[in-house]
Amino acid sequence: MTFRIFREPREGVVAHTAASRVLAETPLLQQWVGQTCEDMWPAATRVVDAMARWPGSEEPNEAGFNVANDSVDPAYVEIGKDEQRAERFADAMTFFHQRPGLDMKYLLEDHEWVSGRDRTLFVDVGGSHGPVSIALAEKFPSVHCIVQDLPEVIEKANAPPSAVASRVEFMAHNFFEPQPVCNADFYYFRWILHNWSDKYALRILRSLVPAMKHGARVIVNEFYVPPPGVLSLYRERDVRGYDMAMKELQNAKERDAGEWARLFETADPRFFMREIREPAGSDLAIIVAEWMAKDEVEEKQTA
Structure with a gap:
């Protein structure tokens, strides 16, 4: 009752609310x-x-x-x-995943996916049944997507819509193994790395290294933990609660800006941490690292 799931309209009477009805019927x-x-x-x-x-x-x-x-x-x-x-x-x-703040529109509308290329190759690592890749292919006709996940996941995936079927393919792959798709423009992780401690997140990122080309980008779409006092108390409780949830489940965590930068640099000095931004209305940040020559990274870091 104090959380307004039920109510007491008068003494001794317990009544339903809209919240309790949703609990009962959803x-x-x-x-x-x-x-x-x-x-x-x-x-x-x-x-x-x-x-x-x-x-x-x-x-x-x-x-x-x-x-x-x-x-x-x-x-x-x-x-x-x-x-x-x-x-x-x-x-x-x-x-x-039905939360409005997790809508894929924030990812699709807040990143430059094509940038004048005739063809953009997008690898959706751990992409399940491909909702992000399908949405991306539907929005951008020049984008070709490869959705990777474990064999038992890929086997259950439905064929993509006919309009994008030629540009969305599925591939069985364990992201701890070397990345088989070389020279892609983007390697994308949505809610993957927060499931793993740094020890295993480093293995996942290092598995990409043999496949990377100059200028390729790793896009991570996850919760981002900002410094204390930046968010409202309600949102901060939310984000730090997710951090605790990952700890209690798998010894994993949500990461702040410094942790993301260290993770990429430790994985390989050629990963340049380009930006972290959270589109207005989105619960997830877009975290971008670019593959460069080591001297280029050092130059940018000192600029």
């Missing part, structure tokens, strides 16, 4: 609440225990989730063992 929201209560909250209560048991660990199977579930497997593997639990998690993510 299956995806029910799954989100279930996933939060059954998976996230128990993990949150055991983060300190995990840190004490595995000091300084960056391993995805040494997190609060593992203590809470008495599991030796990473959270997503453990959740996937139970069909109902996996379905609940998938539905919860579907519900979460």
